[in-house]
Amino acid sequence: MASHFDRRAVVPATFTEALDAGAVPHDVMNAAGHTQLSTTQGYDRGMLQKTARVAQLRIASRKNEG
Template sequence: MARAAGIPDAVWNMDAGAGAITEAEDAGADLDDARAAAAHTQASTTARYSRGAVGKSRKVATLRIAHRGVKNGA
């Protein structure tokens, strides 16, 4: 089917899943919600598909800044 659609052999079905999981995480979905949407039974499987290192780093930085504000009474 993929060849008939003109999709290169280098693109695997799991690439689409990885893209969807990464996009969901970047949009703010947590890993367990992404796991359920992907129909994975193990969160470790979903984590392997996630390629959103930048989004994860950004989210952690945002949470740390918010925590500092609360801690410092802001």
């Protein structure tokens, strides 16, 4: 039985999974065949959550400084 996957869904999930597992972003970039890290980062579905965590840490740090 053949499985059919939508490449548009599988590829970003693969990059996100690798990055979330701790893969070096440039390694993922090279494995993907990208020449720009920004291209690889564009496929990272977890980027929004990561950006939100950084923002929360910055806010907490500012509260501790005051």
